[in-house]
Amino acid sequence: xxxxxxIVDDEPRYLRLLxxxxxxxxxEVAAAQDGIQAIxxxxxxxxxxxxxxxxxxxxxxxxxxxxxxxxxxxxxIMLTAKGEEQDRVRGLDLGxxxxxxxxxxxxxxxxxxxxxxxxxxxxxxSGQARFFTHDDLKIDFARAEVWVKEQAVSLSATxxxxxxxxxHNVGKILTAEDLLTSIWGPEYKTEKExxxxxxxxxxxxLEPDPHAxxxxxxxxxLGYLMPPSES
Amino acid sequence: xxxxRLDPRTLAYIQTLAQAANMDNDWKTALDKLxxxxxxxxxxxxxxxxxxKGNEQFMEVAYARAIGRGKSAEADVAWGEGIASQVIARExxxxxxxxxxxxxxxxxxxxLGLPLYNGSEILGAIxxxxxxxxxxxxxxxxxxxxxxxxxxxxxxxxxxxxxTQRLKxxxxxxxxxxxxxxxxxxxxxxxxxxxxxxxxxxxxxxxSWDAETTKEFLTIIDEETDRxxxxxxxxxxxxxxxxxxxxxxxxxxxxxxxxxxxxxxxRIRQPNVDIELHLEPLPPIQGDTVRLxxxxxxxxxxxxxxxxxxxxxxxxxxxxxTVLVTFADQGPGIPAIHLPNIFERFYRVPIENxxxxxxxxxxxxxxxxxxxxxxxxxxxxxxxxxxxxxxxPVNLHA
Numbered sequence: 001x002x003x004x005x006x007i008v009d010d011e012p013r014y015l016r017l018l019x020x021x022x023x024x025x026x027x028e029v030a031a032a033q034d035g036i037q038a039i040x041x042x043x044x045x046x047x048x049x050x051x052x053x054x055x056x057x058x059x060x061x062x063x064x065x066x067x068x069x070x071x072x073x074x075x076x077i078m079l080t081a082k083g084e085e086q087d088r089v090r091g092l093d094l095g096x097x098x099x100x101x102x103x104x105x106x107x108x109x110x111x112x113x114x115x116x117x118x119x120x121x122x123x124x125x126s127g128q129a130r131f132f133t134h135d136d137l138k139i140d141f142a143r144a145e146v147w148v149k150e151q152a153v154s155l156s157a158t159x160x161x162x163x164x165x166x167x168h169n170v171g172k173i174l175t176a177e178d179l180l181t182s183i184w185g186p187e188y189k190t191e192k193e194x195x196x197x198x199x200x201x202x203x204x205x206l207e208p209d210p211h212a213x214x215x216x217x218x219x220x221x222l223g224y225l226m227p228p229s230e231s
Numbered sequence: 232x233x234x235x236r237l238d239p240r241t242l243a244y245i246q247t248l249a250q251a252a253n254m255d256n257d258w259k260t261a262l263d264k265l266x267x268x269x270x271x272x273x274x275x276x277x278x279x280x281x282x283x284k285g286n287e288q289f290m291e292v293a294y295a296r297a298i299g300r301g302k303s304a305e306a307d308v309a310w311g312e313g314i315a316s317q318v319i320a321r322e323x324x325x326x327x328x329x330x331x332x333x334x335x336x337x338x339x340x341x342x343l344g345l346p347l348y349n350g351s352e353i354l355g356a357i358x359x360x361x362x363x364x365x366x367x368x369x370x371x372x373x374x375x376x377x378x379x380x381x382x383x384x385x386x387x388x389x390x391x392x393x394x395t396q397r398l399k400x401x402x403x404x405x406x407x408x409x410x411x412x413x414x415x416x417x418x419x420x421x422x423x424x425x426x427x428x429x430x431x432x433x434x435x436x437x438x439s440w441d442a443e444t445t446k447e448f449l450t451i452i453d454e455e456t457d458r459x460x461x462x463x464x465x466x467x468x469x470x471x472x473x474x475x476x477x478x479x480x481x482x483x484x485x486x487x488x489x490x491x492x493x494x495x496x497x498r499i500r501q502p503n504v505d506i507e508l509h510l511e512p513l514p515p516i517q518g519d520t521v522r523l524x525x526x527x528x529x530x531x532x533x534x535x536x537x538x539x540x541x542x543x544x545x546x547x548x549x550x551x552x553t554v555l556v557t558f559a560d561q562g563p564g565i566p567a568i569h570l571p572n573i574f575e576r577f578y579r580v581p582i583e584n585x586x587x588x589x590x591x592x593x594x595x596x597x598x599x600x601x602x603x604x605x606x607x608x609x610x611x612x613x614x615x616x617x618x619x620x621x622x623x624p625v626n627l628h629a
Contacts, residue, residue, distance in 0.1 A: 011421070013451060017428045020448075024438040055417075081420055102420055103427035106435050 003117060004028040004046060008038040008064065009053035009079065018051060021106045022113070035059025039067060042074070049117055052096070053079045054087060062094055069095035073156035075120040077112060092197035097158055098184075115185045120157040123164060132167055134229045137206060137215055139167065146206075153205050158183065162198055163206075166216055166226035175223040199224065244272055245377065252381035258389040262294055265381055270298065273374050275359040280347070280382060281315040282355035290315060293355065293386065310340060311358035318344040318356035324376075326367060339363045345375055347383040357382050407577040411590055414579065418462055422455040429455075454500070461528070468525065469576060469591045472598040479519040479602055481627060486554055487513050487547050489520060493527045494545070501535060509546040513554050517627035522599045526607075529592035530558050530619055537580075538562020541616065552625050553605075559618040565611040573609065603627065 005027045007018045012033075019029045030045065032038035034056045042050070050068070054061035065076055078091035078099040088099050098116050100109060122144045132139040138147040144160060146153045155163065161183050165174060176195050180188045188194065203210040216224055251264035266278055280294040290312070317325045323346065329339040341361040347354040357379050361367075367375075429448040433440060440448070487510040494506055534543050538560040547556045565573065569580045574597040577590040596619075600607040605623035 013425050013455075014428075016451075017425070017432065020444070021432055021435075024435075081417055081424070103424035105427060105431035107431060109428075 002026050002028050003048040004030065005049045005051060005113070006030045006032065006038060006041055006047045007051045008032045008035065008056070008061070009051075010034055010056045011053075014053065014079070017106075018109070021109060025110055025113075027113075035061065035064030035067075038064055042068060042072070047074055049113065049120070050074060050076045051079060051100075051113075052076055053081070054091070055081055062090060065091065065094045065096055073154060075116045075157070077116055089193055089197060092194060093200075095156070095201070097156065098194065111187065115187070118185070119161060119183065122157055123161060134167075134170070134215065134226070136208075139163070148206055155202070155205065158198060159202050159205070162202055166224070170226050171228045173219050173223045173225045178223070247271075248378065248381065252385060258385045258392070259294070261385055261388075262382065263296070265378065265385070266296060267298070269374070269378050273359075273371050273378075274361065275343075276362050277310070277360045278357065279311040279315070280355060280357050280386070281311065281319070282347075282386065283319060283353065290319070290355065293389075310360060311342070311344070314342045314344040315356040315358050318346050318358070319353055322346050322353055324372065326372075328366060341366060343367045343372065343375060345379040347379055347386060349383060349387055354383055354386055407590075410579070411577040414590065415462075415466065419459065422459040422462070425455040426452050426459070461532070464525075465529075465591045465595060468595055469598075472595060472602075473576065479522060481517050481519060483515045484518050484520050484523070485513065485515050486518075486523070486556065486623070487511075489524060490527060490545060490547065490556070493524060493531065497531050497535075504535065505542040507542065507544045509544070511548045513547055513549055514625050516554060516623055516625050518603055518623065519599075523603070526596045526599050526621070527558070529596050533592055534558075534560040534562065534617075538616070549625075550622070553622050554625060556621040556623075557618055558621070559616060561616040564613040564615055565609070565617055566613065567611075570609060570611060574607070 005022055007015055007022070007029060008031075009015050009018070010033050015031045015033070019031060022029050030041050030047065032041050036058050038050070038052070039059070041047070052061045052064060056064075059067075061078055065078065068074065068076065075098075076096045078088075078096045079102060080087045080091065080099050081102045088101075091099050097119070098112055100112050130140065130142050132141065136149045138150075139145070146155055146160070146163065162179065165179060165182060176192050177189050180191060180195055184191070184194065199216060200210070203213050203216055206215050207213045215226055217227055218224055247268050248265060251268045252261055262280075269275075275298070277297045278295070279292060281290040282293045283289070284291050314325050314327055325342075325344040327340075327342040327344075329341060339362060341364050342358060343360075344356050344358045346356055357375075359375065429452050433445060433448055490510060491508070494508065497504060497506070531543075534541070539562075541560050541562040543561075544559045545556065546559075547554060549555075565580055569578075572578045573580065574593050575590075576594040578594075579590040597607050600621055600623070603623055604627060605621060607619060607621050609617065609619050611617040
């Protein structure tokens with residue numbers, strides 16, 4: 001079944017550009033000119049990915065992303081016109097999965113879309129144990145569900161994949177490059193901001209004290225690891 | 232001064248002085264009050280305050296007041312200059328009694344000059360004059376010294392206020408420039424983004440586009456290149472106008488023909504735009520065709536951007552030795568608080584979130600019209616529209 005992508009931009013010429021390129025790859029496209037329209041469309045039809053511009057009238061990209069994240073983990077790529085670091089980080093902080101800096105080339109656009117859609121597929125269960133427990137953290141691999149202290153936690157596909165990397169390598173330090181390459185793809189090897197923000201979001205959702213993490217620990221200058229369970 | 236207890240009357244007086252010096256925020260009013268209050272115990276006719284300028288060689292009169300005898304001398308403060316420069320040079324009190332054989336009573340000036348300090352640095356001098364005496368007594372000089380200390384504080388307050396104001400103005404200027412850089416990079420990136428996006432779309436190896444789509448994309452690239460070119464043109468032009476290095480190429484021109492020309496260009500680009508023309512036959516005027524065209528280009532580009540879809544009406548008529556052009560849109564209008572500033576360089580009317588300009592267009596219009604010895608002004612009503620008026624002299628050198 002073909003993937004359905006929602007594109008959101010107030011410039012008709014960007015909508016046309018995105019739509020023309022995405023259709024050649026067999027994606028279906030829905031278009032919105034501002035955040036309000038985007039949320040309307042998103043809540044009335046199935047959407048697999050959102051391409052979201054920042055500077056828009058009525059409801060801007062940041063606010064739109066924030067609202068959608070309140071109830072959905074749909075992959076979101078922000079289109080940042082400024083290409084400034086603070087905008088990118090802010091988008092990621094609000095839960096965007098990736099960003100594309102204007103001006104971008106058609107091939108860059110399609111590559112990012114492919115990468116994000118690939119990541120959004122939940123990994124198939126590995127066929128070993130069904131459950132994983134680590135102190136108060138519990139994962140059901142078969143259903144891709146995560147609990148902390150018996151409370152279900154909603155993770156985006158990327159966050160879930162990131163968590164699995166640690167779970168499958170308990171006690172082993174993973175470098176930023178390793179994580180970026182294996183989860184985001186080799187073309188993201190140097191984009192550490194994406195990783196920092198994702199780690200921070202994951203800690204926010206899992207850790208009892210995100211500032212003194214116990215599940216995902218930073219080893220300064222080396223990388224991250226999940227220490228062996230204390231119990 | 233034998234009694235060690237303080238005299239309540241003197242205390243009350245000093246308190247009055249202190250209050251006068253501190254009540255008012257405006258340093259000049261405070262000085263007026265202080266120096267007037269001083270006269271209750273310390274009589275003088277004229278007072279002047281001199282401040283050093285840059286280095287101590289130069290002085291400037293910061294304040295002068297004739298209160299008692301010799302009021303006519305108010306404007307003429309030269310009487311104090313000599314003694315003030317002595318006070319500043321010696322950094323001490325200077326007392327000058329008149330030559331004893333003078334006949335004119337008003338000529339008999341008893342001068343008292345006191346230094347004004349900012350810490351250990353000399354700020355200037357305050358000079359009192361009594362025409363025809365009496366001489367200054369020791370207690371009075373002490374009183375004048377107390378007063379001088381407050382005067383120095385007030386002068387510092389003035390310096391502080393002026394510096395703060397200068398800094399604020401500078402800060403505002405820097406802010407405008409920062410905003411400008413942010414906006415201009417956004418404005419430059421928009422057309423650039425289309426050019427990059429559509430050209431790489433056409434260059435894709437893994438797909439092909441039909442002739443119609445190819446033409447559509449190439450047209451977009453072409454138009455966005457023009458938009459980019461106009462923006463760059465505006466940036467350069469505004470820099471030139473700012474440094475006043477712009478040279479007008481004056482020649483006789485027919486303004487109504489120029490307007491018709493621009494309108495037909497706009498109609499090619501935007502076939503749906505509703506433009507109504509009421510152009511009376513005008514005498515030829517002296518002007519720079521390219522620059523005046525730029526003015527109307529900018530007005531159109533604003534109207535199409537901020538009053539998209541609204542009708543545009545242009546009129547032109549002769550008025551005495553001038554021609555008057557009006558350019559009116561029926562768009563959303565400009566909020567009144569922005570109207571006084573819209574011709575300033577980098578000034579932008581904040582429009583919710585998305586559409587922003589460079590803050591250059593109207594600045595350029597104003598500079599070009601002024602270079603033609605003309606006038607441009609604006610009238611705008613919310614939800615009714617905006618009208619620009621341009622008045623140009625028929626004969627530039629008349």
